[in-house]
Amino acid sequence: MTTTEIEITAELVRDLLHDQHPDLADRPVKLGARGWDNQLWRLGDDLAVRLPWATQTADALLLKEHAWLPALAPHLPLPVPVPQRLGEPSARFPRPWIVTTWVPGEPADRAPATRAAEAADILAAFLTALHRPAPEGAPAGRGRGGPLADHAEGVANGLASATEMGLIPDPDAVRAVWEDAAAAPEWTGPALWLHGDLHPANILTADGTFCGVIDFGELCAGDPACDLAAPWVLLPDGAADRFHAAYRPTPDAATLRRARGWAVMRALGCILIGEAGVRGRPGGKPTWGPPGHAALRRLTAAAG
Numbered sequence: 614m615t616t617t618e619i620e621i622t623a624e625l626v627r628d629l630l631h632d633q634h635p636d637l638a639d640r641p642v643k644l645g646a647r648g649w650d651n652q653l654w655r656l657g658d659d660l661a662v663r664l665p666w667a668t669q670t671a672d673a674l675l676l677k678e679h680a681w682l683p684a685l686a687p688h689l690p691l692p693v694p695v696p697q698r699l700g701e702p703s704a705r706f707p708r709p710w711i712v713t714t715w716v717p718g719e720p721a722d723r724a725p726a727t728r729a730a731e732a733a734d735i736l737a738a739f740l741t742a743l744h745r746p747a748p749e750g751a752p753a754g755r756g757r758g759g760p761l762a763d764h765a766e767g768v769a770n771g772l773a774s775a776t777e778m779g780l781i782p783d784p785d786a787v788r789a790v791w792e793d794a795a796a797a798p799e800w801t802g803p804a805l806w807l808h809g810d811l812h813p814a815n816i817l818t819a820d821g822t823f824c825g826v827i828d829f830g831e832l833c834a835g836d837p838a839c840d841l842a843a844p845w846v847l848l849p850d851g852a853a854d855r856f857h858a859a860y861r862p863t864p865d866a867a868t869l870r871r872a873r874g875w876a877v878m879r880a881l882g883c884i885l886i887g888e889a890g891v892r893g894r895p896g897g898k899p900t901w902g903p904p905g906h907a908a909l910r911r912l913t914a915a916a917g
Contacts (some may be wrong), residue, residue, distance in 0.1 A: 617910035626654050626662050629706055634698050637712065645715075649896075650674055650830060655715060657804075661694065662708040670755075674830030675711050677752055677781060682829050685806065688745075690738050692716045716825035718817025721847055725813070727821040729852040735823045736847065737859035740840055746803040747834035756836020757809035761795045761874045768874075769880040780884055781905075786913040787836040787877060793916070794874025798867040800836035809833050810844040812879060813904045814914040823847075838868050841873035846883070846908045853911065873912055 619625065623642040628674040631638040640657035647653075650671035654662045665671030686695045698712035726732035756763065768791055776784045808815075809831030817825035841864060844853040857864060864872070887902020889895075 620653075620708075621652050621664055621666055625706065626656075626664070629700055629703070629710065630656075630662070632703065632705065633700050634712065637698070641654075648828065656712065659715050659754065660697065661711060661713050661715045662700075662705070662710060663694075664910065665708050665752065671830075672708050676709060677832060678713075679711050681752070681832060685743070685832075688733050689742050689826075690825065691735065693829065694827055708874055713885055716817060718819050718824040719817050719828045720814045720905060721816045721823070722813035722898065724818045725904065726818055726823060726847065726849060729849040730812075730855055732818075732822045733844065733848055733852040733855040734859050736843060737856045737861075739823070739826060740808075740837075740843070741859075741861045743808060744805045744837045744840065751804065751806070751834040752832065754807065754809055754835050754839070755831065755832035757831055758804070758807050758833050758839045760799055760836075761797075761871055764878055765795060767880055768881065770788070771878075771885060775881060775884050775888075778888060780888060781909070783913060786916065787790075787881075787909055790873055790912050790916050791877045794870050794877065795875075797870035800838065800871070805837050806832035807831075807833050807835055807837065807840050809835075809839060811840055811847065813847060813901065814898070816843075816847060836868075836871065837864075838871035839875050841872035842879050845873070845876040845911050846879050846904055848913065850907070853915075876908055880905040880912070883908070 626642050627638055637656060643655050645653040645655045645661060648669045650665060651663045652666050656662050663675060670829060679699050681878065683695055686693050694713040694716050696713050698765045700710035702708055772784055772787060775781045781787060801803055808829060810828060815828045817827065844856040848856060883901040883905025886898050887905060889897030890899030
């Protein structure tokens with residue numbers, strides 16, 4: 614599915630910098646990560662270059678971050694990758710790219726949070742700060758932050774696939790959580806800023822708690838329940854209640870019900886991607902399975 618035919622290498626990154634941002638071209642360059650949409654190359658100690666590579670939509674996601682994140686970042690209590698420079702499409706590389714700040718830490722799928730109370734408070738403070746009314750013209754989500762009903766077919770198919778593979782001990786309990794969430798009243802408040810993609814690889818940890826949030830490509834405006842799925846997926850057992858007590862404004866019952874539905878979606882996605890990784894399939898990430906299973910266990914236990 615790659616839409617960039619050119620192989621991305623350290624030499625290419627240096628050449629692009631030399632052509633468009635020569636003051637950065639002498640910094641050391643090394644591969645940081647290959648994600649769904651972009652490749653991340655470290656640039657010295659404090660910067661990174663992000664280049665689209667595997668999806669047609671990656672260009673728009675990077676340009677969205679470049680347009681909106683610099684204004685949001687100063688109000689957030691955790692470090693985020695702040696765009697510093699924009700790279701224009703060229704003969705060397707026919708797509709836009711950006712230079713951002715580098716956020717240190719280990720992805721939570723590889724190093725989960727273990728200090729439950731501190732992690733819950735930090736996550737609540739971050740989402741409290743982010744979830745402000747978005748201005749007119751803020752980007753709409755790609756299936757994020759809207760009605761849960763739009764995802765009913767995808768959840769049913771994901772649950773069926775995971776169940777057929779023997780990955781879901783009690784599919785009826787999972788289905789009950791989803792159906793209750795889908796029946797909850799829809800969000801009627803203002804469209805709030807959302808991260809939109811708070812899975813375990815997009816939040817960083819150090820010393821057992823959260824230290825940064827990355828990949829704002831799904832940044833959008835909508836229902837905060839989309840992001841409020843995060844406590845069940847990211848926090849240790851028993852910490853979701855502390856998160857909800859710390860988050861402001863205190864979520865109402867309908868928002869919490871919808872958030873559990875978003876958490877079911879996120880957990881099923883993690884489980885299926887994790888299983889694909891265990892089986893060695895392209896795009897699979899075995900480290901995603903455990904947080905997905907833990908989230909479903911927490912969600913069904915709370916509903917029981």
